[in-house]
Amino acid sequence: MTAKRDARREDLRSRLISAARLRIQSSGLGGLRARDITADAGCALGALYTAFADLDELVLHVNSETLARLGEALREEAAMAAEPSEKLKALAKAYVGFARGNRRLWAALFEHRMAPGVPVPEWHLAEHAVLIQYLVESLALLSPALDRAQLLARARTLFSAVHGIVGVSLEGRFIGLAAADLESELMGFIGTWVTGLRQQEDLEPAK
């Protein structure tokens, strides 16, 4: 009896997550309404609040799926390239590709805000580690003297820089790169930064 009720609840949650994902894909996070999602999922408005605490928690679950898919795309790239500079470029290229192919779901990761005073739950915060974990591995090879905290800060810096270059361009901001220039400029930017890092670390420059 309980098992059956749990299964029904899981089914409802999964239908609501799918419906919310499709709405974000088609119209973005901005106009997301509980009423539309429950209509799409074929349930009553109130059912959303039996399956999730509120609309924000539902969005976190959509973002959780998006992060997992993005993490998978990054993991595949990280597994292929071995040389740190090539790996950082491959990761950035995969990031551009994912953002371009999943524009609104990707944007929702950075646009969503909890209600004032409500913290993002720990389970979801932890999922964001996937955005920097492969950067940390490459940076550790390039800067072997850094401790863990320094590596994390460096990885956050590099991630944010790449995210900025990609984001300002994809949003079509006046000050962003034209779509045609994005990938080559981004690769050049990372290449220059790694060259500087090697120089500072007094390592052999890459062949």
Add this chain to the structure above:
Amino acid sequence: MTAKRDARREDLRSRLISAARLRIQSSGLGGLRARDITADAGCALGALYTAFADLDELVLHVNSETLARLGEALREEAAMAAEPSEKLKALAKAYVGFARGNRRLWAALFEHRMAPGVPVPEWHLAEHAVLIQYLVESLALLSPALDRAQLLARARTLFSAVHGIVGVSLEGRFIGLAAADLESELMGFIGTWVTGLRQQEDLEPAK
């Protein structure tokens, strides 16, 4: 008679811009409503639409003022440092300072979107040049072989990277830098990138 009417209209516009600026400063762009702005400015709701085409045009004028103030802050920094690497760092530091001191007005520059299909007017687009013009000057010294189009692309890339590092941190995103690390990481990041640029350009490294 016409002069008097023009003066009245200018006064109304300036009161509405001030009221909108104060609303954005206190609550951000998200909850901005024409009704609140006109109440604050002491005029009827309809008066907004005699002074501006719509709320979006009013926001553009607030953003225009913000860009002018930001441009002035950058210009002052650019005038002080002469060596390109120091100048780029000083500009980034001024950018962080302005963003920190004008959080919501600064965010509004990047959050505001026109209604679908409505282009941002040329007069406002042109004002964004102030965000990269001082970068272009320093980059031209560092990479003298680049033509104008390449310099502009490089400046857009560097601006977006700095903007990303600052933005992801100030928004308090899980993946951003802690506030205490932002300035030192940003300075280090620019320093490393310029070192790489000098190495690639085969110039003398900075002392």
